[in-house]
Amino acid sequence: MSLLWHIFLAVGDTIICCPPTFSLYTSVTTLCGAYVLEVPRTADYEVDVEGILEALTPETKMIILCSPNNPTGNPVSEADVLALLETGRIVVVDEAYVEFSDQPGGFAHLVLQYSNLVVLRTFSKWAGLAGLRIGYGLFPEWIGAYMKRAQCPFEVNVAGHIAAIETLKDLDYVLGNVRKVVRERDHVYDVLASQPYLEPIPSQGNFILAHVSNEEVEIRQVRTTLEANGILLRYFHHPYLHDFLRVTVGLPEHTDRLAQALAKVMV
Ligand SMILES: Cc1ncc(COP(=O)(O)O)c(C=O)c1O
Known part of the structure; x- marks a missing residue:
């Protein structure tokens, strides 16, 4: 580039x-x-x-x-x-x-x-x-x-x-992994969409961007809770994105851990 x-x-x-x-x-x-x-x-x-x-x-x-x-x-x-x-x-x-x-x-x-x-x-x-x-x-x-x-x-x-x-x-093996990520992406999307304070954007990448859309929840709160549970996500300083977080799609067990941590944000 x-x-x-x-x-x-x-x-x-x-x-x-x-x-x-x-x-x-x-x-x-x-x-x-x-x-x-x-x-x-x-x-x-x-x-x-x-x-x-x-x-x-x-x-x-x-x-x-x-x-x-x-x-x-x-x-x-x-x-x-x-x-x-x-x-x-x-x-x-x-x-x-x-x-x-x-x-x-x-x-x-x-x-x-x-x-x-x-x-x-x-x-x-x-x-x-x-x-x-x-x-x-x-x-x-x-x-x-x-x-x-x-x-x-x-x-x-x-x-x-x-x-x-x-x-x-070994393209079959590597593209098999890509297919697994694509399948898991739906799971991550559902987990994000099921939180009352998150609005995920449908993604064609190996990540999903989500807007923290509830006035009662601050992105800082989400970040602190997730980090206390050992999960690091991508946050942004950019003015367009200060209320957004980006999740990279991982293994199914990572999504499960993310779901558990996200559920703790509003309790
Ligand atoms: C949109 C985009 N292009 C290019 C790159 C970098 O690719 P490479 O590792 O080949 O430099 C990235 C890495 O995050 C990216 O997000």
Whole structure:
């Protein structure tokens, strides 16, 4: 990702991103001396295509979308991606969680048709290789050529390389794990939805975002109770997300422990 950003962003350029979304897009953009134009998602967390079209300036070089989006868990629609491709800007779709979604092929099928579409993928989530720093991208040829010219020849370490190859040799096993996560996601959703103070958002990722929606319950209270029960969740400092928590889907016994702890919050 950072290589792509460094190739296409010069000081003073802008990219458009759609918060709430993955915070790294902003950090990498800032490191390039470029600026992020934030076009917030709509009330139902969809990408605001009209808003993006209005925000475009001659300096806007890229539009970054995350699908399924971290942390809201919803995918971007193909109609929205197609509309944004029409702007001629480089549209980057980060598909870090696509393997957990109903459309695990994501937008790969469009890359051959559009010279301004990039799809980014990682082995970190579905294959559990986070930390080994191994991922890949689908690029139009002209962008791929720039990437090859600009990349450091030692970008991928041997451990990550071997782990990725072994993963591909045993796809049945790894995709079986993905299916288990997808099944368990329904269980986590039901547990969250059954709490009177939580509103979970349906997710296509391996996590679920939930809004603490009851005026009598503060997120601090939820966090303290869960941490007292040995459960760490993801909380956010972002203004859009200060009343939200994100749960990563684990094993069925983890969900059971979460359910027990959540039930203690309002007693
Ligand atoms: C949306 C998204 N993209 C990319 C990444 C990072 O992927 P990698 O481990 O391949 O750097 C993450 C990690 O949390 C993520 O949530």
